[in-house]
Amino acid sequence: xxxxxxxxxxxxxxxxxxxxxxxxxxxxxxxxxxxxxxxxxxxxxxxxxxxxxxxxxxxxxxxxxxxxxxxxxxxxxxxxxxxxxxxxxxxxxxxxxxxxxxxxxxxxxx
Amino acid sequence: xxxxxxxxxxxxxxxxxxxxxxxxxxxxxxxxxxxxxxxxxxxxxxxxxxxxxxxxxxxxxxxxxxxxxxxxxxxxxxxxxxxxxxxxxxxxxxxxxxxxxxxxxxxxxxxxxxxxx
Numbered sequence: 001x002x003x004x005x006x007x008x009x010x011x012x013x014x015x016x017x018x019x020x021x022x023x024x025x026x027x028x029x030x031x032x033x034x035x036x037x038x039x040x041x042x043x044x045x046x047x048x049x050x051x052x053x054x055x056x057x058x059x060x061x062x063x064x065x066x067x068x069x070x071x072x073x074x075x076x077x078x079x080x081x082x083x084x085x086x087x088x089x090x091x092x093x094x095x096x097x098x099x100x101x102x103x104x105x106x107x108x109x110x
Numbered sequence: 111x112x113x114x115x116x117x118x119x120x121x122x123x124x125x126x127x128x129x130x131x132x133x134x135x136x137x138x139x140x141x142x143x144x145x146x147x148x149x150x151x152x153x154x155x156x157x158x159x160x161x162x163x164x165x166x167x168x169x170x171x172x173x174x175x176x177x178x179x180x181x182x183x184x185x186x187x188x189x190x191x192x193x194x195x196x197x198x199x200x201x202x203x204x205x206x207x208x209x210x211x212x213x214x215x216x217x218x219x220x221x222x223x224x225x226x227x
Binding site for chain 2: 039051
């Protein structure tokens with residue numbers, strides 16, 4: 001069980017806005033940047049958001065990140081079928097001296 | 111451009127060991143830790159540990175202590191991850207990725223390790 005918690009699933013219809021939450025603690029999200037990754041089946045994770053709210057190169061502005069205290073969220077607006085994937089949050093954990101990943105959220109576009 | 115290339119798929123029997131390699135290019139190899147992350151079927155991403163290519167120092171996730179060994183060959187810019195006493199639940203795709211934080215811009219393509227009798 002991960003020390004950083006995400007809902008296991010989320011869903012929305014095309015065009016909708018969905019948010020995925022990520023909850024941690026003072027040793028990880030509370031004191032370090034949050035990152036968001038998307039993983040499609042059979043491929044390596046791809047960085048979407050870095051440094052809490054900065055989009056990685058080539059990521060459309062439909063994706064946005066935010067952080068408050070020990071929680072963070074990823075918002076996807078104008079949902080598209082190609083957004084269907086697994087999404088992971090990650091942050092450095094000062095106690096572990098390494099990164100921790102959320103358990104992942106499977107996004108389904110209905 | 112940065113490239114991270116891992117060794118090919120492996121099939122091992124329970125109790126055996128596996129060693130996965132990860133060759134990096136396109137950046138100063140000693141400037142970033144090399145992390146290892148795995149994903150078992152139906153599970154999430156799990157960080158296993160990192161190795162500092164400059165010093166050889168390591169930090170392993172607690173659950174892998176005693177079973178994982180990460181090494182480095184700076185002359186060929188290659189990192190290795192060896193996992194011993196394999197069990198069926200070690201069946202996973204193993205990734206390497208260079209970073210000093212949780213910011214992973216580049217990942218290896220992944221190495222599928224299957225543990226089966």
